[in-house]
Amino acid sequence: MSNPLISSGYKPIVLVNMTQPKRRSHWAWGWEHKMPSIEERHRLAELLEGVLGIKAGEVEEAVPIQAVELPGTELKATWLDTTNDARIRHTYGRSWPDLMRGFLGDFGPAPLAVATPSSTEELEKVYDWAQDSGVKVQIYGGGTSVVGGVECDPEYPTISLDTSNLSGVLEIDKTSRGALIAAGAFGPDIEDALRPHGLTLRHFPQSFEFSTLGGWIATRSGGHFATQRTHIEDFVQWMEVVAPCGAVRTGEYPASGAGPDMNRVFAGSEGTMGLITKAWMRLQERPRYKAQASVKFAAWNDAIAALRAIAQSGLNPANARLLDSREALMNQVSFDGSNILVLGFESADRPLAAQMERALEIARDHHGQCDGAVYIDTNGPGAKESERWKSAFLDGPYMQSALLTMGVFADTFETAVTWSGFERLHNAVIANMKDVLKRTCGRGFLTCRITHIYPDGLAPYYTWVAPMPTRDRSAIEVWKTIKDEAMKTLRTNGGTITHHHAVGRIHRDAWHQEAGPHSIAALDAMKSSFDPKHILNPGVLL
Structure with missing residues (x-):
């Protein structure tokens, strides 16, 4: 998510209650204590109207987690967590429809239970149980997907498989500048483990604080940096994937010309073929x-x-x-x-x-x-000041959640296109988005930034802000109308459906058109080989 209304000129008041442990919000982005206060949101409303000309509504608060009602579950295995708290917190990612439903207290797609295996053996037992019980398994890393990548398919009985116990930096090779990292490791924990060795993975997506290595690889995450190794798969030497058919380990070589690169098969597979459990990652020296x-x-x-x-x-x-x-x-x-x-x-x-x-x-x-x-x-003065961008960049998504509580849409979409094709695409996006925002919301505000560049093209990233006509489920239908127009415009003007936000459920149909039927059929066949009973992530990607 881009950074609506946060910069060096506008800094939200952050209320940190140090007597309470940090806890993730059950519906909004990030930590509960970092949601801007009521007073700060009132100031944000003034800024919104003064700078963008968009009038916010009254601030409303989300339905508290204690008031959320879920249907019961009959699953009773001792290794499954069937509490409402666990099920609610594993229901959604952080797309705009996820935020809106969570705000309203609608957690209808909640998993029946949550499994948190701590080893490959425990993971394989989850697979065996699911296949024998006719239950689907939805993989959950950090829960930051903005494309519906962690939501359970309501057509099937489904559990959520949380990877957070499969974590840690397991081995470091300073000579070859590599590290074996478990897939459930979160971004800050990876960097904290590498820092004493003078090394860094140097991959900083905006979800960095709350997302995992396995999630990055499975979704082909894009980092903050603009050139060269812009996507996480560029850092992967080899990986281990545990699928329902068994464990798969790709070649442990710095480079190979032997056949198709299986790293590139699993990167972007979004959990549909197996769970990435660990990967050997290429590191860099920390920049001085x-x-x-x-x-x-x-x-x-x-x-x-x-x-x-x-x-x-x-x-x-x-x-x-x-x-x-x-x-x-x-x-x-x-x-x-x-x-x-x-x-x-x-x-x-x-x-x-x-x-x-x-x-x-x-x-x-x-x-x-x-x-x-x-x-x-960085060994001298000014080093700390040079890192200010990082905190502002990582805190940007909090504003999206805050604006929702004020009756204001704020969302993004992104793409990649050739240099020669950019002008046509950009002009079409501006014209079509201006029209759809006026038709659905009365008015809106559209911006563009270029986030990544290549010798043959660039990655434009668009942010739109508009007043919500209503604050109920019908707002999601309005969002879908706007999203569909954006996706159609990209597809018909030479842009990919996503440069780094992944496919999930939200982009699935458009990506199928982009990939073509033969490619999708080949991937379906590959999934059937790794996941014969199709228990993993139904409805995601394929």
């Missing part, structure tokens, strides 16, 4: 040197041309994030109608003045304006 700069462009086309030149220059910046003028306004980065390019370079080996100065030279050749760059040695 950093360079940062911000460039203003009066014209969007000039900014895009500069970005393409930088992408094709071989400079490979760690960050090359372009905000259009509306995105810059919404985030209070710029108020003068400028488009803003945020550039960053990182290295563990050497200072970065030459790379940054060349990138800024390219930007100036395309009419960009910059006051100069900031150079940081």
